[in-house]
Amino acid sequence: MPRCTTPQTLSREITISGHGLHGNRPCSVRLVPVASPSGLLFVHTPTGTEIPAKADLAGDLVLATTLVKDGVRLQTIEHLLSALSGLEVEHLRIEVDAEELPILDGSAAPWVDAILEAGVQGLEGRRRFMKITRPLEIRNGDRWIRALPFDGFRLRYVIDFPIPALGRQSRELSLTPEKYRRELGAARTFCLAQEIDMMRARGLALGGSLDNAVVFGADGPLNESLRYEDEAVRHKMLDLVGDLALLGAPLMGLVEAHAAGHAMHVALAQAILADPGCWEWTEDAEPANVSFFFHPLVAQPA
Numbered sequence: 001m002p003r004c005t006t007p008q009t010l011s012r013e014i015t016i017s018g019h020g021l022h023g024n025r026p027c028s029v030r031l032v033p034v035a036s037p038s039g040l041l042f043v044h045t046p047t048g049t050e051i052p053a054k055a056d057l058a059g060d061l062v063l064a065t066t067l068v069k070d071g072v073r074l075q076t077i078e079h080l081l082s083a084l085s086g087l088e089v090e091h092l093r094i095e096v097d098a099e100e101l102p103i104l105d106g107s108a109a110p111w112v113d114a115i116l117e118a119g120v121q122g123l124e125g126r127r128r129f130m131k132i133t134r135p136l137e138i139r140n141g142d143r144w145i146r147a148l149p150f151d152g153f154r155l156r157y158v159i160d161f162p163i164p165a166l167g168r169q170s171r172e173l174s175l176t177p178e179k180y181r182r183e184l185g186a187a188r189t190f191c192l193a194q195e196i197d198m199m200r201a202r203g204l205a206l207g208g209s210l211d212n213a214v215v216f217g218a219d220g221p222l223n224e225s226l227r228y229e230d231e232a233v234r235h236k237m238l239d240l241v242g243d244l245a246l247l248g249a250p251l252m253g254l255v256e257a258h259a260a261g262h263a264m265h266v267a268l269a270q271a272i273l274a275d276p277g278c279w280e281w282t283e284d285a286e287p288a289n290v291s292f293f294f295h296p297l298v299a300q301p302a
């Protein structure tokens, strides 16, 4: 399915309220359609601070993606950005009345459902894609992420945790809005039970519970059930889609990540933006021969 070639916003406003995963404070988000293509713009309503969803404004990246501008922080933006990017809604005003977005059920599904219910609206002009023309990699020991040329938008992700309940998971996917909704959107954030004390000591995950996260103990998830057998790696891909939205434009390329996280996702987005020699603008969204693509340098995940 070719990607949408028209810039899109929402057909009507949406308001969603909840509480933050890390600060556990109440918060409310209003998604407001825009009249012309202008990207995704956050507005912190108590101060009126406008913060564009751009990688160069990303700050604190421990267990969430945070935008920082003029001393104002907006934390845990990645699941909303993921839903918007996954559904190709890239032009919107996002008003937030707190310093963190609601965690809801820990996935992007409540955002996806609300967006689909409101409907999307085409805007004037053509959608422009950032087409990767040269490989670009960020590596930290055996954790790495890279962007490679590819006619389409494809993700390949591998995680490898040293507990049997999680272990090694890998998944690969060419993204369309329908595949995003079906395969990634409902995957919940997760953590290891053994990490919870450490996170709380650092003031993180204070609003976390089995209602908004999957917690993996030594013998398996403490939750009653998983939404997908490999829900963890799917959530990492959901996070990656959200973090790549900080490019400010849709990507055309293959992104591979191995044991990465928000910091590496955002570092890749920053590296792409900083190196215009590795990508070019294109309006041609038609994927060519997707099914036969295989990058020879990369071993297929087991």
Ligand SMILES: [Zn+2]
Binding pocket: 078, 079, 189, 235, 239
């Ligand atoms: Zn997440």
